[in-house]
Amino acid sequence: MPLEAIPKPYRSIIQQNYSDYIADKDLNSANLKKYFDEGFNQTIKYYGDYICWVCINCMAVGVPSFGWGKKPQRCPRCKESKTYEVATFQGRASRMGNAFAWSFYYLMEKNFNFQIYPTPEGTNTHDFEITQAVAIESKGSPSYIINPDGTRVALGEPGLMRTDTEKKAFANATKYRQRNPDGFFCIVTNALPKRLLRYSDRDINAIYDITKKEQIDLFLRDIGKVII
Numbered sequence: 001m002p003l004e005a006i007p008k009p010y011r012s013i014i015q016q017n018y019s020d021y022i023a024d025k026d027l028n029s030a031n032l033k034k035y036f037d038e039g040f041n042q043t044i045k046y047y048g049d050y051i052c053w054v055c056i057n058c059m060a061v062g063v064p065s066f067g068w069g070k071k072p073q074r075c076p077r078c079k080e081s082k083t084y085e086v087a088t089f090q091g092r093a094s095r096m097g098n099a100f101a102w103s104f105y106y107l108m109e110k111n112f113n114f115q116i117y118p119t120p121e122g123t124n125t126h127d128f129e130i131t132q133a134v135a136i137e138s139k140g141s142p143s144y145i146i147n148p149d150g151t152r153v154a155l156g157e158p159g160l161m162r163t164d165t166e167k168k169a170f171a172n173a174t175k176y177r178q179r180n181p182d183g184f185f186c187i188v189t190n191a192l193p194k195r196l197l198r199y200s201d202r203d204i205n206a207i208y209d210i211t212k213k214e215q216i217d218l219f220l221r222d223i224g225k226v227i228i
């Protein structure tokens with residue numbers, strides 16, 4: 001079940017990353033980061049979700065003008081400001097979220113022999129659970145993209161660093177809490193602002209940066225206490 005639950009193309013990507021960065025190695029924050037980053041990178045490669053732009057003005061007259069990286073204010077050819085990014089954040093976001101969530105799922109199962117379960121279709125408050133009493137919401141996204149020309153484009157606000165992502169996760173926690181007053185709701189991410197380190201409130205029991213070894217240990221310890 002555990003491996004079969006992971007859909008294409010994530011299954012083979014994650015298996016490969018696990019064998020490259022985690023298997024037969026000491027688990028530390030450096031190889032954890034590589035494991036999760038490669039999940040993003042390989043998924044971007046698979047879907048062609050690179051950062052690139054095209055000039056609509058030039059395209060309209062049949063002379064293509066385009067390039068890798070963030071779009072220039074003005075097209076270098078026609079000097080008009082009709083340049084557009086090709087793959088948008090919205091398109092990439094759900095695939096990046098999936099890459100992170102399944103990487104987390106696989107790591108838990110394979111490295112810790114710790115079984116979590118993808119939530120049934122239609123559950124929109126959290127991605128994984130152990131029993132109904134333990135909900136895990138996953139919020140991960142990359143901080144950079146490596147384009148085919150080798151350039152590295154910074155994305156700025158990975159994981160919970162993005163305010164919209166934080167708001168969504170917090171809203172999900174509130175919804176979950178209304179239905180499960182005594183449940184354990186936590187968020188796992190690959191990046192969180194300092195103010196959310198060790199954060200908890202009425203709705204959220206904990207937030208973990210799961211790319212850090214000591215945060216994984218904390219996660220396993222906390223959940224261990226809840227499910228006993």
Ligand SMILES: [Zn+2]
Pocket residue numbers: 055056057058059065075076077078079080
């Ligand atoms: Zn142009």
